[in-house]
Amino acid sequence: MREKQYIVTERVHLMCPNMHFGIKSRIKASYEFIKIENTMKLLMNAHPFLRSLIAIEKTTEKLYYEFYDEIQIPILEKERADLWSKDYQELTVNGWDVFNESLLKVVVYPLEEDFEVLFIAHHLLGDGRAIIGLVCEFADSYVIGKKPAYVNEQLICSIHDFPNGSDLSFISRFIINSTNRKWVKENHKVSYSEYRDFERQFMFENATSYLEETVETERVDKLLALCRKNKISLNDYIVAEMMCREQINKIVIAADIRKYLNCYQEGALGNYATAVRIVSNSKSDNVIERAKDVSKQIKRHLNDNHKMMMVLSCYLRMSPKLIDAIAISTIGNFQSKSGKFLGTVIFGYEKRNGYSVTNLGNVNNLNIVEAMFIPPASPANKKTMGVLSVNGLMKKCTVNYKME
Template identity: 45%
Template sequence: MILEKQYLLTERAHLMCPQMNFGIAFTINAKFIKQKFHNVMNELESAHPFLKCRIGYEAETNKYFYSYDEFLKVQVIEKSLAEIITENLPEDLWNDYNKTTSTDWNVLTDGLLQVFVYKAIEDFTILFVAHHLLADGRGLLELVQSFVDCYVEDKVPIFTEEKIISDITDLPVGSDLPFISKIVIENANKKWRKEKKQLSYEEYHAFANRFVLENKKNYSLRKIEDEDFSKIIRQCHENKITVNDYLLAKMAIEDQTDKIIMAFDIRNMIKNYVNGSLGNYATAVGILCKRKNKDMFSLAKSIHKKKESVIKNKSTLMTVLTCYMHMEPGLLDAAAITGLGIYESYSARFVGGQMFGFANRNGYSITNLGKIHSDSIKDAVFIPPASPAVKKIWGVLTVNDTMNICSCEMV
């Protein structure tokens, strides 16, 4: 069980923002055994308290927290298929993902993970659908790997006392906002306090349901495998760039954009991070991708230099997180839907519309979960969260030298 109450701090940015769900679909090299499957799910629930949590609210402090319920079970839906088509995932899976994310996820009443199982003769595919309050993409991937290790190799997951970012001192030295940025945030806070508004979760949920129903998304999947993948790795090595640099350049050229938001894992930088903990340990940074007169690898080299410069500057790297920390919680609650034009607040319109990009909704983004090798996992696809601030996002996951790029585009 959770030994102390975990209050949302940086996670609060995901609380009242539509479409904060994402998923990982993975096919296991093993036969489905019903009782064994449910035993493994029980082991995961015992190891990760957040799997038995909803979100609770303290009215007297205006704080939200992870509310542990020992009787809460992860929702599991089982389906049978004659065949698992690993090249393009089962059509049922995409239909289920679209259906379960077609309304806003009520985190005050529902758990933070849903599981779909697609049973075939020789193997089976699982879809984990998570709310961002449960974990970031890397955290969900670790949960997937823990499930597979337990199911295939009988490795019982170790209990993890979830420990989220709770204070700015958890971040590396030098992470705080520059003085001018603090002034901008404090001015927005003062204006919010003068407005004397407070957006309730129930109000948000009604607005968000309408937004999700009216704003559709298209998903597509492409695979880069075998010789093509080996060629990319070789070219990246020869040009002294990373695969992330290559992906940023690829998106910039394909979509004719000069700026891409990149997710960046900061687990190894967080002072109180507990290995294997669920929660959010990622930041996001904007990378300039000036395309003028540049081919793919020339652009990737330029991106590499800009990215390395951003990573070295802790204040720039952590800007998004430290903005959340300095902002009035109520203002942060209202930022997304005010920026989207479905709630009225002068201060929240500036924060959500201009600072966080919800007014224009024209951002491009990439989240790359990296590369895994597994004899037990035949294939896996990362379905990225479709933030309302972006026009297109790529979710990238490489399994056994096959890179899967799942693209989500707003329509």
């Protein structure tokens, strides 16, 4: 019998709108719908989370991933891959009932010689790297018959999963603990049905648009050479480029922390990433000069366990039901001073003017022609960019809220 996997840090994705994202990939093989169905069954046998819904434990009221022997992942066949954003929005416009809907939805697009596949995942299923790993497993299984290996997914459950020095400072712990106590005194909580009504209204009133950009391999190679010459990374360059273009000095980036975690199992679905806010001190509009400063700031955060794990450590100390109330208290009609305080001070939901970049890096896979990462549209952000390269071909996708 599998060990029950409780929702801890992932709880922040439960009652927050637009906590879904996508990976759209082109697979190097001819299209067969039945073969796609059979490949998905193999993936479901390898990954327990693909056969799970979210459930609540009656005695403790803890949330966990409930495993089912039989569960259907919807696979929809569409004709036009160029209209993917329309399909993506149609499948998510009413939000996502994680207690009753599969955490993954799949759209397939037959082409003349190959096909495209769009994986739409709820963030409770995994982070971007987890889902691009799933796409690679799909491609390898479909094209060359490589059977996906079984993975016993293990999630972050306590501060002990992090390296030494990751916990919050005394002041931060005091603020979180004080807010937890105030939340208890408020003596009310958000029901999931209340949240679902808010989610649908928010998504109806806050439309999003998607902008694609392809950076050809030759251009990527030149950028890599330029970055090596200036002792910066390509990710530093991408972040600095966005800062210069948008005339901002603050960006939140996602960072993979798998190598730091005691709980991570190779190839597992789940969330093993942190978010770090980068503030550039440079005033230069030159991308390289700005990137040099960005590089220093990123290294400063990722070489300090306390700074790197700060946001996740906050989640570990927050009351779970208070986490549920944060978004709806700040941008909805639920009245909670505690929820609104955290939503404003920590999450940025009140101003909603943030910028974010998640770069999943480069994936080498001969069975995938190209792929694009469609990032989640966090309500805290004005713009969120997702970056993914496959075999050196880079795709960028920026989601924008259509704010007045």
